[in-house]
Amino acid sequence: MKNKFQQIDGWIKLIVNKEIYSLQTIYSAGYVFMDKAYLYLDMEGDQEIAIWLKPKEKDVDLNILGCQFMEELLNYAHYFSSLEKNAETTKLLLQRALFSAAPSLVHEAEDEEIQALIKELEEEEKKKESKEK
Amino acid sequence: MIPFLKEEQHQRKLEFSTSLYTQESVVALQKALEQSLNMIVAEQKIVIDVSTLSDRDCLEILNFCLYHTKKQ
Numbered sequence A: 001m002k003n004k005f006q007q008i009d010g011w012i013k014l015i016v017n018k019e020i021y022s023l024q025t026i027y028s029a030g031y032v033f034m035d036k037a038y039l040y041l042d043m044e045g046d047q048e049i050a051i052w053l054k055p056k057e058k059d060v061d062l063n064i065l066g067c068q069f070m071e072e073l074l075n076y077a078h079y080f081s082s083l084e085k086n087a088e089t090t091k092l093l094l095q096r097a098l099f100s101a102a103p104s105l106v107h108e109a110e111d112e113e114i115q116a117l118i119k120e121l122e123e124e125e126k127k128k129e130s131k132e133k
Numbered sequence B: 001m002i003p004f005l006k007e008e009q010h011q012r013k014l015e016f017s018t019s020l021y022t023q024e025s026v027v028a029l030q031k032a033l034e035q036s037l038n039m040i041v042a043e044q045k046i047v048i049d050v051s052t053l054s055d056r057d058c059l060e061i062l063n064f065c066l067y068h069t070k071k072q
Helices: A023-033 A062-085 A087-101 A104-132 B023-033 B055-071
Strands: A005-008 A011-017 A037-044 A048-055 B006-008 B011-017 B039-041 B045-049
Touching: A005 A062, A011 A062, A023 A037, A023 A048, A023 A062, A023 B055, A037 B011, A037 B055, A048 A062, A062 A087, A087 A104, B011 B055, B023 B039, B023 B045, B023 B055
Parallel strands: none
Antiparallel strands: A005 A011, A011 A048, A037 A048, B006 B011, B011 B045, B039 B045
């Protein structure tokens, strides 16, 4: 099995698959670590990303630092996947909250929807007419 | 010592993959340093000549570029 943690000259190199951890996840975890480590990202082939970490403080266990980074990655991966999964529900809740605060918005939204439908029907009819000609 | 720093013919170079770092982050770096570093933008990487900089400066550059990439 390929070793995913390597220690070189005071650095620890972690290899992660970009299919599993998105760039957004890696940047966010990296941002959290900027206070305690220097970070460098590099492509490792087409599918993998190498994350190099060097602690700013002396006497830091590199393996522990690597494990902490992996935990942060998992944490952000979960956060972003939940965000995506709950996006529609969040949108509905926000809409409901806005509509209950200002009921006139409901009528405006309905009017806009009706206008869009009418426009769509008109365009379809125009297309039909042009085809018949 | 920085293991991924490329050293050839008395030149030290840092390479940033364009898949991972934005070009804007390197441009922001040039502005922040108030000095022009030789920079080559190739198809898949941006290479900066850091021969005139110390190891410590190079380390700070790494976090600076990552921060600016994330910000965008």
